[in-house]
Amino acid sequence: MSDGVIKIGVLNDGSSLYADLTGQGSVVAARMAIEDFGAAKKGMKVEVLYADHQNKADVGSAVARQWYDVDKVDAIFDVPNSGVALAVSQITRDKGKAFVVSGAATSDLTGKACSPNTIHWTYDTWMLANGTGNAIVKTGGDSWFFLTADYAFGHALERDTEAVVLKSGGKVLGKVRHPLNTQDFSSFLLQAQASKAKIVGLANAGGDTTNAIKQASEFGIVKGGQSLAGLLVFLTDVHGLGLEKAQGLIFTETFYWDQNAQTRAFGKRFATANRGIHPTMIHAGVYAGVLHYLKAVEALKSDDGTKVIAKMKDTPTDDPLFGKGRIRADGRKVHPALLVEVKKPSESKAPWDYYKIRATIPAEQAFRPEKDGGCSLVK
Amino acid sequence: MRAPFRTTAMDSIFGVPVQALFGQLLIGLINGSFYALLSLGLAVIFGLLNIINFTHGAQYMMGAFVAYLLASKAGLGYWWSLALVPLVVGFTGVVIERLMLSKLYRLDHLYGLLLTFGLALIIQGLFRNEYGTSGLPYAMPAELAGGRNLGFMFLPNYRAWVIVASLGVCIGTWFVIEKTKLGSYLRAATENPALVQAFGINVPRMITLTYGFGVALAAFAGVMAAPIYQVSPQMGADLIIVVFAVVVIGGMGSIMGSIVTGFALGLIEGLTKVFYPEASNTVIFIIMAIVLMFKPAGLFGSQK
Numbered sequence: 001m002s003d004g005v006i007k008i009g010v011l012n013d014g015s016s017l018y019a020d021l022t023g024q025g026s027v028v029a030a031r032m033a034i035e036d037f038g039a040a041k042k043g044m045k046v047e048v049l050y051a052d053h054q055n056k057a058d059v060g061s062a063v064a065r066q067w068y069d070v071d072k073v074d075a076i077f078d079v080p081n082s083g084v085a086l087a088v089s090q091i092t093r094d095k096g097k098a099f100v101v102s103g104a105a106t107s108d109l110t111g112k113a114c115s116p117n118t119i120h121w122t123y124d125t126w127m128l129a130n131g132t133g134n135a136i137v138k139t140g141g142d143s144w145f146f147l148t149a150d151y152a153f154g155h156a157l158e159r160d161t162e163a164v165v166l167k168s169g170g171k172v173l174g175k176v177r178h179p180l181n182t183q184d185f186s187s188f189l190l191q192a193q194a195s196k197a198k199i200v201g202l203a204n205a206g207g208d209t210t211n212a213i214k215q216a217s218e219f220g221i222v223k224g225g226q227s228l229a230g231l232l233v234f235l236t237d238v239h240g241l242g243l244e245k246a247q248g249l250i251f252t253e254t255f256y257w258d259q260n261a262q263t264r265a266f267g268k269r270f271a272t273a274n275r276g277i278h279p280t281m282i283h284a285g286v287y288a289g290v291l292h293y294l295k296a297v298e299a300l301k302s303d304d305g306t307k308v309i310a311k312m313k314d315t316p317t318d319d320p321l322f323g324k325g326r327i328r329a330d331g332r333k334v335h336p337a338l339l340v341e342v343k344k345p346s347e348s349k350a351p352w353d354y355y356k357i358r359a360t361i362p363a364e365q366a367f368r369p370e371k372d373g374g375c376s377l378v379k
Numbered sequence: 380m381r382a383p384f385r386t387t388a389m390d391s392i393f394g395v396p397v398q399a400l401f402g403q404l405l406i407g408l409i410n411g412s413f414y415a416l417l418s419l420g421l422a423v424i425f426g427l428l429n430i431i432n433f434t435h436g437a438q439y440m441m442g443a444f445v446a447y448l449l450a451s452k453a454g455l456g457y458w459w460s461l462a463l464v465p466l467v468v469g470f471t472g473v474v475i476e477r478l479m480l481s482k483l484y485r486l487d488h489l490y491g492l493l494l495t496f497g498l499a500l501i502i503q504g505l506f507r508n509e510y511g512t513s514g515l516p517y518a519m520p521a522e523l524a525g526g527r528n529l530g531f532m533f534l535p536n537y538r539a540w541v542i543v544a545s546l547g548v549c550i551g552t553w554f555v556i557e558k559t560k561l562g563s564y565l566r567a568a569t570e571n572p573a574l575v576q577a578f579g580i581n582v583p584r585m586i587t588l589t590y591g592f593g594v595a596l597a598a599f600a601g602v603m604a605a606p607i608y609q610v611s612p613q614m615g616a617d618l619i620i621v622v623f624a625v626v627v628i629g630g631m632g633s634i635m636g637s638i639v640t641g642f643a644l645g646l647i648e649g650l651t652k653v654f655y656p657e658a659s660n661t662v663i664f665i666i667m668a669i670v671l672m673f674k675p676a677g678l679f680g681s682q683k
Contacts, residue, residue: 183617187653187659240514240515
C-alpha cells in the first residue's frame with residue numbers, strides 16, 4: 001500500500017444544475033460504503049476528498065492532476081458531465097491510477113475512449129437510448145424531435161437514441177442543440193411543436209430537463225398530442241418538478257430505492273445523512289463502486305491503480321444495491337436496467353414514492369454488446 | 380416543369396417559415412420583458428446611487444423563493460405574492476443599504492461592486508445549502524393557466540401576462556423618474572446631493588428608498604418567473620450576467636435605455652435560437668463588444 005492510506009477523491013458538480021443528483025450525496029454514499037466495508041475493523045485507513053469541478057473540463061483536469069500528483073489520491077469516483085469525465089479518464093490513464101465513473105453518461109467511456117484505468121459503473125447513453133427509446137417506439141412513437149444539450153453528453157445521448165429510433169423503423173424530423181444550463185426553452189419548444197413529431201426527446205439532464213418539462217406543459221405540448229421523452233431523468237428531478245408535472249414520464253434507471261428490503265434500508269440511511277434527499281442511481285453507483293474498489297484493494301494488498309482496475313474486472317461484483325454482476329473487459333459494469341413510469345399524485349403514498357417499475361431489462365440486453373463499442377481493450 | 384424551389388421568398392426567410400418566425404419574435408419579446416425588468420432595477424440603482432448592484436440576481440432569486448415560501452407555508456397564492464414579495468425583499472434591500480452600502484458612497488465603484496458580489500455569493504450559498512439545486516415547483520395561477528392558439532403559435536396566457544405586466548411596470552417607473560416631481564428630486568439628488576439637502580429634502584432617506592425600490596423590482600421579476608422556471612438558488616446567477624450586458628449596451632444608468640435594450644436583445648436572442656441555437660448564450664455578449672467599440676457609453680448613455 002502506498003503511504004499506508006487509501007485516498008478516494010469524489011469529484012462532481014457541487015453548485016450547479018447537477019449538484020442534487022451527484023454533489024455531496026456522492027460523498028455520503030462513499031462514506032457509507034467505507035463503513036459497510038468495515039475498513040476500520042480491517043485496519044485499512046481510507047480517506048475521502050471532495051472537489052467541485054463546476055462542469056468545466058479544465059477545472060476538473062486541474063483538480064485530478066493536483067489530487068494524483070500532490071495529494072496522493074489513489075482513485076477518483078463519480079464525475080458527472082461527460083466532458084469532464086473524458087478528460088479525467090485520460091489523465092487517470094497517464095498517471096496509472098483508478099477511475100470509477102458513476103455520474104457521467106457518454107457510452108464513449110467504454111467505447112472508442114475506453115481505458116484500462118476506467119470503469120463505468122451506473123448507466124450510459126446507449127443503455128438509456130435502448131431502454132427508453134425502444135419502449136417508446138414500440139408503443140407507436142415513431143417520429144422524433146430532439147432537444148439536445150450542446151456538449152459531449154447530449155451529443156452521445158442523441159446519437160445513441162437516434163440509432164435506436166432509425167433501427168426500429170422510426171424517423172427523426174429535427175433536432176436543436178441548446179447550451180448547457182439553459183433557462184428558457186420556449187423558443188426550442190415552439191420549434192418542436194412546429195415539427196409535428198410525435199415524440200419530443202429531451203437529450204439533456206438535471207435542471208435543463210426539469211425546466212424543459214415545466215415549460216412544455218405551459219406550451220401545451222402534451223395536450224397538443226405530442227409526447228415528451230425524458231431520456232435521462234433522475235429521482236431528484238422528479239422531486240423538483242412535483243408529480244403533478246412529472247406524472248406519466250417514462251424513462252430508464254438502474255436503481256430505485258424502493259425495489260427491495262436492502263435498497264429501502266439503504267435509501268432510509270442515505271436520506272437521513274443527506275438532508276432527506278433520497279439516493280439517485282448515481283449515488284447508488286458511487287456506493288457500489290467504492291465497495292467493489294475496496295474489496296479489490298484488500299484482495300491485492302495494493303492500491304496500484306492499473307492493477308486494482310484489472311482485479312475489479314476479474315472479480316464478480318456483489319452488493320446490496322445492484323445485486324450480483326460483473327465488469328467487462330471494456331470497463332462496462334453490467335446489471336439489469338429498470339424501465340420506470342412516474343406515478344400520478346393519487347398513486348404516491350409517501351414522500352419520494354415516485355416510480356412504478358414497468359419492466360426490467362436483463363443485464364445482458366441492457367448495455368451495448370462489448371464487440372460493438374469499438375473499444376481497443378476488447379480482443 | 381415545376382420550379383426547383385418549393386418555397387418562395389414570400390413565405391420563408393433563410394428556410395424558416397415566416398409564420399414560425401412570428402412566434403419566435405413574440406417569444407423573444409417575452410424573454411425581453413424579464414431583461415427589461417431586471418436591467419431597469421439595475422439602471423435605477425446605478426443612476427441614482429452609483430452602485431453596481433451585483434446582488435440583483437440573488438434578489439430576483441429571493442423574490443421567487445419568498446413567493447414559494449408564502450405559497451407553501453402560508454397558503455398565499457400568486458396574486459398575494461405579486462403584492463407582498465416586492466415589499467418583503469425590498470425591505471431586506473433597505474436593510475442592506477442602511478447597514479452596508481451607505482458606508483461606501485465616498486469610495487470607488489469597485490468597493491460597492493465587491494460588496495454586492497460577495498453578498499450575492501453568500502445569499503445563493505445559503506439558499507443552496509437549504510434547498511439544493513434541483514429547484515422547487517411553483518404552480519401557475521389558475522386564472523392564467525392554459526393558452527390560446529394565435530394561428531402562427533400557441534401563446535400561453537401567462538406569457539401574455541408577463542409582457543403586459545412588465546411593460547406596465549417599466550413605463551410606470553420611467554414616468555415616475557422622468558416626469559414627476561418626486562423623480563425630479565431624485566435626479567437632482569444624484570447631480571448635487573448637498574444642494575438638494577439644503578432645500579430641506581432628506582437625501583439619505585430618498586437614496587435608501589430608491590435602493591429598496593430597485594430591489595423590489597428584482598423581486599417582482601422573481602415572482603413573475605416562478606411559475607415558468609424552476610425556483611432554484613442559481614436562477615439569478617444564470618440571468619444576471621446577461622442582464623449586466625443589457626445594461627452596458629443600453630448605457631449605464633439610462634432608464635429608457637435599459638427598457639428598450641432589454642426588449643430588443645430579447646428579440647435578437649430569440650432569432651438566434653432559430654438560426655443558430657448554439658450561439659444563443661453568446662450573441663448578447665458579441666453585441667456588447669460591438670457596441671462598446673463604437674459607443675463606449677452605450678446606446679442611450681451620455682459620456683460624463
